[in-house]
Amino acid sequence: MMLCHSCGKEIEGEGKVGRQELCPHCRSDLHCCLNCSLYDDYAKNKCRESSTEWVSDRGKNNFCEFFTFQKSGAASGKIHQQEEARAKLEALFRKKSP
DSSP states (O other): OEEOTTTOOEEOOOSOOOTTOBOTTTOOBSSSGGGBTTBOTTSGGGBSSTTOOOOSOTTSOOOOTTOOBOOHHHHHHHHHHHHHHHHHHHHHHOOOOO
């Protein structure tokens, strides 16, 4: 199962993702670093593949030949963490009623 990095919804299909393919739900690029299994914020060039070139916008499509769509668990985990953080911030800054 493939999940979009932007909206978190499931993408139909198996196998390779074309460089120009868009998410049918939110229209964001699918062949991008943020959807790749090799993407790592803490690695050189933010990629675990050492021979990749620098990509300035990780959410836009690119020509990377090492791209492989990440497993659904990794994407859903990130989305879940973002939702939890957002809920905590809202609770922190919510006005208390008298």
